[in-house]
Amino acid sequence: MARSHNFSAGPTALPLEVLRQAHEEFFDFAGTGMSVMEISHRSEVFMELAYQAEQDLRAILQVPSQYKVLFVQGGASLQFAQVPMNLLGDKGTADYLHTGLWSGKAIQAAQRYCDVRIAASSKASGFDRIPAVTDWNLNPNAAYLHYTENETVHGVQFAGAPCVSVPLICDACSSLLSKPIDVAKHGLIYAAAQKNMGPAGLTIVIIDAALLDAALEVTPDILNYAHIANAQSMLNTPATFPWYLTGLTLKWIQRCGGIEKIHQTNQAKAELLYRTIDYSGGFYRNSVQAPFRSINNVPFVLADTAFEKDFLRLADQSGFKGLKGHASVGGVRASIYNAVTLLAVEALTDFMKDFARVHG
Template identity: 55%
Template structure:
């Protein structure tokens, strides 16, 4: 591979075949004489791109009948407000699980629109695990249960889908399309695109029909799911180029064998990297093994004074953006879909050599 391996947590690397195709089509998409970024979102050229992208996404995820797929703006952070605005009105109360930095932000925003019951929190343990189902103190009258299946900063991932009588809402920004999921278990799924789906600027929303249509009084038009569903995600100008690139990623995934094939690759990448960390006295991962993320692998060095040397050496060896989040420190390797297995192998080899010379 001629390009460096980019371990960024997001915006993350995109598949090289996708970038190559976008490069080929930059000046003239499919004989139209236009770049996709220049097209009217209501023109037949872009409409064909949008329709194909949704069709491919529905096929990849086996989305059942009765769910809408929306292609929105505002990132997952906008959904921290849009979810309670659209779903809490029935009872004015929602359950949330607090398992890391992103669920904390979702909880803080939800407090502005409804009563929030934190049904479980691992914050006292510094977010090193996901709570078990038996630990969830769920309300009997919640409008929904919100959780973050994968916390990108702490590297904590739920090894199960929570059971709830209320509709389940999931921020899947860092897990959607990384493996098969049963969409029918969820009332609503949302995901910022910049991890496994495409470039920043696009947000995917998958929502069950019966959860649309009762927003809080005063909800802005652009925050109303019904408005976007009824207009085919084109109430205003959508993020057209990001939508197009996401469509190319969907086709790339289908060519790899769909989410079953992608899931097997991702499982193997994560297992290799954790085995290298666990097999060393020089590196450590703080997360309980059962809750370790497939997508984001934080690790520390035995001597933090060597962090700068590690990052400099990794960059020289063609491995970028390994510095951990400022709130956690250490290192973080984000190994989303587009990170090839060879990139993980290269990181493991570099880690072993660094330990040999510095340990």
């Protein structure tokens, strides 16, 4: 079976091992004679599946015991509103770092609920960096500081978690499970599954239990983190199939050697791709400053934009899918999440070198 190389920003590639196991179990999960999509989320067999997925996630990320792990729906876009709804308490302001398109969307959503202070922004430089900490204007009385760990559109990533005195909130949508993250430095981390840990339809929220009692009165029960935690993420029928596939992917990560090994592979993929861009003689260009380059999303442009359509067309015909850049910035973008293999990146860089030789 011929498989394409999937460089989409999400939904994106799933590990082939996971797809094969899901295929084998599709009609009969755990001896039930039913698909996992057909069994009750209240059944013993699904409750065990859900429990195991949480335990595996806790083990991979070394989640401290005082943190709750929630499996919810709605994606990161819902979390943009759900975070301020749940964490503002009696405080009317929150700090946000503006480092790209998605942190900008989080800011816009939060402005419905509170006074959003932009503590720092790299907009003026085209989102080519993370603003220097010395330029941050933090409010010690803010309900929290929100940052987007990796910007999928602009390809900018934090080297580490910020150190602040207020609860730290992380949108790790495109980077969770692709690299180590110190959960204990955060009040809350959220990430949709469709990048590094599963299919679309499931979102992970990791929250310090100490923050569970700060929801605004207007927060619906179905969006209240405390209620969700008390119901083991089953206030209503959850996204059972995405939960199952995420569980399989967590097992795959463990078989691969865990988060450290996954990170090493992701670094190797990113280094190869950036090296191909940087040593193309200017044919390809990435504008992000080197210390802030993402290992998850690599945007680039062709110096002669007249070749861009041909590049994308030929790439697609050659089996390299999902390379078109985001509509807001254009260009090309290769998303190299966990399930995108080093062999796939090697094949892409060979294609890029060949294209540059012919058209350069």
